[in-house]
Amino acid sequence: MGDLHGSAIADGADDTVAPQTELERSALLVDELRQELDDTNRGLIALHTELETARLSEARLAAIVASSDDAMMSLGPGRLIETWNPGAERLFGHTEQNIVGQAIDSLMSDAACVAFLAVAEQIRSQGHADSYQSRWRRTDGAEVDVAVTVSPMRDAGGALIGFATAARDITHQLAAQAELAAARADREVMAERDRIARDLHDMVIQRVFGAGLALQSVTARITRPDSAARIHTVIDELDATIRELRGTIFELGQPAQKAASLRAQVLDEAATAQGRLGFAPAVEFDGPVDAALPDTTASHLLAALREALSNVARHAHASAVRVAVHAGDELLLEVTDNGRGIDPTVTRSSGLTNLRRRAEKLGGTFEVVGRPEGGTRLRWRIPLTAESPARTS
Structure with missing residues (x-):
């Protein structure tokens, strides 16, 4: 219990x-x-x-x-465009509906496409690529300068599945760089012009002036009048050379300015020669002279005119000179005087040689002949091609 x-x-x-x-x-x-x-x-x-x-x-x-001014797009397999931002539409003109699914190659020339493929290959092999400059096409066919950045797009496993691409318009940047380079070049040219002017003034003019003084001292001991006259002629030419050198030095010291019309420049050359000739040359024009010449050809014509008038002043002893400029299928500069005619020694002068070389350099010809009525006629002519700005205006 x-x-x-x-x-x-x-x-x-x-x-x-x-x-x-x-x-x-x-x-x-x-x-x-x-x-x-x-x-x-x-x-x-x-x-x-x-x-x-x-x-x-x-x-x-x-x-x-969406708000970026740069063109941004993503590319899938085959470099097909998958996304397209408003900046790309503004820069290249293609709408998103029209461009998505198209190959990016349609925006590029052959050369630009080769550059893009090289960058894509660099990304595949090295994993990245630097930005580069290229030229891509707009819808109207015009090309635009762009700075291009290409970056890889990868999946979760790290495999490359496409490229993110950005293109920035650098047209204004390149223009600014070009203007800066031009300004630097202008400064360098002006510095070189100053150096040449100093050398001409300090060395060349002094030597020419010294030679003139030496000749003047010699004339006092020369008894033959013809010999003394020839030496005085040489002294006068040396004085004229010094004046021309001083004019050149002054021009070298002036900044480059936009050229006046060719007619105005020809008239200026004739007016400048009046002091050496003792009278004003007659000037006439025929044809579209101002429209007919590129700047480089016009500068050659003015140099030829300057040399021709200088020869008349030194050698012709003329009382009248006529300058004619004709523009048509060819450009013709004709300088006629009523002086003493051709001197055989003058035809071999360096000035006439320069005139001939200038004409031949431009595919033209040069001749200087005596006139039956007395004096000399100089003809300097060059062809004006169909591609010249004058022939299309």
């Missing part, structure tokens, strides 16, 4: 403890589930925050691409 009683007590005790343990276990399970739910909620909130941040970043990036 005692054992049974004790056993019953023991069984009773077990029945009271078991339910409490089960409740505790349930409470623990509920706590664990609540913790897992809280962790899941925090994870979902963090994921939502990350997704929202990524969405905002993507929206900002899309806004940057």
Whole structure:
């Protein structure tokens, strides 16, 4: 009986403890589930925050691409255009609907395409490429200077799947660089002109002047009148040379300016020669003289005229000179005087040689002949080709 009683007590005790343990276990399970739910909620909130941040970043990036003045595009396999921003439409003229799906090669000349392929190959082999300059085509066929940047696009595994390409219009930048280079070149030319002017003044003029003084001292010891007259003639030519050198030095010191019309420049040359000739040359024009010549050809004609009038002043002893400039299928400069005619020694002068060389350099001819009525006629002529600006105007 005692054992049974004790056993019953023991069984009773077990029945009271078991339910409490089960409740505790349930409470623990509920706590664990609540913790897992809280962790899941925090994870979902963090994921939502990350997704929202990524969405905002993507929206900002899309806004940057859409508002950029640069042309931005992405290329898939076969260099086909997959995306095309408004900047690309403004720069090249193609709408997104018309260009997407087309090869980027349609924007390039053969040379530009070769350069792009070289950059793409560099990215495949080295992983990156530097920006480069190229010329791409617009819808109207005109080419535009661009700075091109090409970057790789890769998938999650790192495989190359395309290229992100940006092109910036650098037309104004290149123009500014060209203007800067031209300004630097002008400064260098002016510095060189100053150096030449100094050398002419300090060395050449002094030597010519010294030679003139030496000849003047010699004439005092010459008794033959004809010999003395010839030496005085040489001294006069040396004086004229010094005046011309001083005029050249002055011109070298002046900045380059836009040339006046050719007619005006021819008239200026004739007016300048009046002081040496003692009278004003007559001048006449025939044909579209101002429209007929490129600047380089006009400068040769003016130099030829200057040399011709200088020869008349030195050698012809003329009282009248006529200058005629004719422009048609050819350009003809004719200088006629009523002087003493051709001197055989003068025909071999360096001035006449320069006139001949100038004409031959331009595919033309030069001749100087005596006139039956007295005096000399000089003809300097060059062809005017159909490609000349004058022939198309």
